[in-house]
Amino acid sequence: MGEKRSNHTVYNVNYHLVWCPKYRHAILEHIKESLEVSFRDVCSEYGYEILSLHISPDHVHLFLSAHPKHAPSEIVRTVKSITARKMWEQHEPFLEEYLWGGGFREESYYAGTAGDVSTDTIEQYIERTEHV
Numbered sequence: 001m002g003e004k005r006s007n008h009t010v011y012n013v014n015y016h017l018v019w020c021p022k023y024r025h026a027i028l029e030h031i032k033e034s035l036e037v038s039f040r041d042v043c044s045e046y047g048y049e050i051l052s053l054h055i056s057p058d059h060v061h062l063f064l065s066a067h068p069k070h071a072p073s074e075i076v077r078t079v080k081s082i083t084a085r086k087m088w089e090q091h092e093p094f095l096e097e098y099l100w101g102g103g104f105r106e107e108s109y110y111a112g113t114a115g116d117v118s119t120d121t122i123e124q125y126i127e128r129t130e131h132v
């Protein structure tokens with residue numbers, strides 16, 4: 001992790017995202033390999049850098065870095081929708097057993113932020129810096 005640069009922007013924006021399959025069924029272990037490939041493909045295509053990825057049987061932890069122009073809700077919507085579509089294309093007979101009525105994932109998710117410095121460090125920096 002660390003600062004990244006693009007035109008006119010220096011940033012260090014990291015998100016910890018967690019979500020579950022629909023009905024929180026423990027089905028992800030059966031499709032883990034193709035799901036991981038799908039996450040990596042989507043993140044690569046959209047310029048999100050995967051820092052860590054863990055696929056549990058009933059939920060996913062994705063820790064990634066993204067340019068600040070991307071809102072966390074946009075990242076989640078993009079990653080979840082594209083991977084869901086790909087999983088249905090690749091594993092429809094298996095998924096139909098568990099996910100009646102279509103869908104792949106719960107609408108809800110967790111999003112947290114992380115950087116290289118703590119909140120206390122930032123507050124101290126702001127308070128101690130002379131502003132002209």
